[in-house]
Amino acid sequence: MMLNETSNSLAKGMAPDRFHVLPQYSREFDLLLCCGGPRMHSQRRADLQSLIQDGLDWDLVLKLAHWHHMLPLLHWNLSHADASVPAPVLETLKRVFNYSARLALAMTGELMALIDVLGEEGILTVPYKGPVLSERLYGNIALRQSADLDIIVRKRDVESVRDILMERGYVPSVFVDGANHGFQVESRYSERFDRPDCVVELHWAFTNKDVAFPLTLDAMAPRLAEHSLVGKRKIPVFSLEDSLLILCVHGAKHRWDRLEWICGIAELIGANRRLDWNELFSRAVETRSSRRLCLGLALAHDLYGIDLPEHVRELVKSSGELSDLLTQVTSLMFDGKRVKSGTHAFGTIQHDLFHYKLADRMQDRLRYVAYRVTNPSRPERWSAVSVGGRVIPLHVFTRPFGLVARMIRAGLARGRDH
Amino acid sequence: VTIGLTLSLDTSIRVASQQVSCNLEDEAFILDLKSGVYYSFNLVAARVWELAQEPRTVREIRDALLAEFDVESEECTRDLLRLVEQLHQRDLVEWRNGKGHPPR
Numbered sequence: 021m022m023l024n025e026t027s028n029s030l031a032k033g034m035a036p037d038r039f040h041v042l043p044q045y046s047r048e049f050d051l052l053l054c055c056g057g058p059r060m061h062s063q064r065r066a067d068l069q070s071l072i073q074d075g076l077d078w079d080l081v082l083k084l085a086h087w088h089h090m091l092p093l094l095h096w097n098l099s100h101a102d103a104s105v106p107a108p109v110l111e112t113l114k115r116v117f118n119y120s121a122r123l124a125l126a127m128t129g130e131l132m133a134l135i136d137v138l139g140e141e142g143i144l145t146v147p148y149k150g151p152v153l154s155e156r157l158y159g160n161i162a163l164r165q166s167a168d169l170d171i172i173v174r175k176r177d178v179e180s181v182r183d184i185l186m187e188r189g190y191v192p193s194v195f196v197d198g199a200n201h202g203f204q205v206e207s208r209y210s211e212r213f214d215r216p217d218c219v220v221e222l223h224w225a226f227t228n229k230d231v232a233f234p235l236t237l238d239a240m241a242p243r244l245a246e247h248s249l250v251g252k253r254k255i256p257v258f259s260l261e262d263s264l265l266i267l268c269v270h271g272a273k274h275r276w277d278r279l280e281w282i283c284g285i286a287e288l289i290g291a292n293r294r295l296d297w298n299e300l301f302s303r304a305v306e307t308r309s310s311r312r313l314c315l316g317l318a319l320a321h322d323l324y325g326i327d328l329p330e331h332v333r334e335l336v337k338s339s340g341e342l343s344d345l346l347t348q349v350t351s352l353m354f355d356g357k358r359v360k361s362g363t364h365a366f367g368t369i370q371h372d373l374f375h376y377k378l379a380d381r382m383q384d385r386l387r388y389v390a391y392r393v394t395n396p397s398r399p400e401r402w403s404a405v406s407v408g409g410r411v412i413p414l415h416v417f418t419r420p421f422g423l424v425a426r427m428i429r430a431g432l433a434r435g436r437d438h
Numbered sequence: 439v440t441i442g443l444t445l446s447l448d449t450s451i452r453v454a455s456q457q458v459s460c461n462l463e464d465e466a467f468i469l470d471l472k473s474g475v476y477y478s479f480n481l482v483a484a485r486v487w488e489l490a491q492e493p494r495t496v497r498e499i500r501d502a503l504l505a506e507f508d509v510e511s512e513e514c515t516r517d518l519l520r521l522v523e524q525l526h527q528r529d530l531v532e533w534r535n536g537k538g539h540p541p542r
Binding site for chain 2: 117118121122124125126128129132133160161162250251252
């Protein structure tokens with residue numbers, strides 16, 4: 021399918037030199053694209069008004085915005101649009117926005133308290149995503165939908181932070197004790213803690229061991245920047261280049277399933293002319309994440325028309341498998357049916373192939389396959405024993421047999437259906 | 439104009455430290471971290487809140503409002519003093535007479 025040149029706002033002068041041909045998408049999705057960021061330029065404003073005047077399926081608009089975590093930005097832009105949006109739609113958006121703003125405030129307060137408590141113990145804590153990212157990207161903690169507080173600490177501090185979180189009333193979402201917990205810290209990258217009023221996602225890395233991304237807080241510590249959170253206090257944040265790279269790796273990890281992630285990196289690039297592209301790319305090479313960076317940049321360029329310097333464009337264009345990866349992401353993203361039905365429509369095999377192609381090097385691809393074959397995706401299915409001080413993961417031996425059994429069962433079921 | 443014993447146009451006010459807030463163009467949300475209570479401010483109150491992020495006298499805030507909104511001086515002064523007193527009762531602002539606020 022080709023882009024419908026008459027109905028989509030992206031066809032009207034934006035990013036004419038795209039990295040791939042965009043699949044066709046609905047007018048409702050087009051509206052979300054127009055609302056990508058708190059500052060709308062005149063062309064987008066005109067497109068927005070035109071889309072509204074011509075009529076939209078507002079139920080689908082709300083479902084799409086919910087799916088893509090764009091409700092606050094949609095509210096922000098529609099409440100200031102010079103066009104008649106149905107009152108019930110505006111009321112719904114306002115209600116959701118108020119809830120989102122209250123949640124962001126509560127998380128901001130808790131984040132400040134956490135940074136203080138952990139700082140008193142000498143633990144370096146860096147927040148990313150959540151209200152801090154919202155303020156860095158959009159200038160307001162309420163414009164990005166967040167359900168939890170993501171913080172990263174050094175791996176050696178995980179046990180102390182875990183204890184402190186539990187003292188503050190948080191409960192780990194999955195109880196993993198003893199040898200299994202030590203193994204989890206070595207093998208995974210985060211652990212979730214719940215409290216009735218807040219959820220904290222404690223990170224000590226950015227990806228599981230299936231994905232090669234050797235970027236640690238220790239390595240980033242000397243180049244951390246400062247951010248003034250809600251004008252009240254300065255907190256440590258990743259440098260611009262590290263932030264962009266981490267956001268691209270995060271988006272790729274989830275197959276860029278949410279438009280807001282792309283919108284976010286477009287805002288970050290658009291608002292920061294001092295971005296050091298050479299440093300960014302050399303860090304991507306160091307951390308074996310060049311393809312993931314290039315995919316994110318290409319999406320931000322193709323969907324939001326961000327300007328990339330010529331040498332960056334050439335680097336992105338020469339990235340392996342780019343066209344195929346881009347088509348996979350946008351085909352899935354523009355598929356309104358899955359949003360209507362609430363399904364992800366991206367099978368396990370497709371998921372694995374996507375990540376296989378995203379790896380920079382052959383050894384990273386093999387590492388991905390080996391990890392997937394030997395590790396259950398849910399940590400509660402892991403099992404490990406401690407023998408003589410060494411942790412031995414038992415699931416590494418049982419998981420391949422489980423996979424084969426599942427494949428045989430699936431084959432038999434297909435045979436019966438035919 | 440004075441209300442109670444301490445609040446006057448020359449009183450210096452500043453938002454309290456135990457709160458977080460976000461401005462949403464035509465309103466503001468404030469969360470009192472001590473009590474856990476949320477407050478929603480309308481356009482004018484949100485502007486007062488924004489101005490009080492730094493220590494300012496009530497007179498300075500009143501003059502800013504008079505310059506920005508279509509309101510009579512007397513009405514503006516009365517409503518502003520009432521608002522500041524309510525904020526103070528809820529520990530959302532600190533006020534000082536005569537001396538400046540200590541640095542945070």
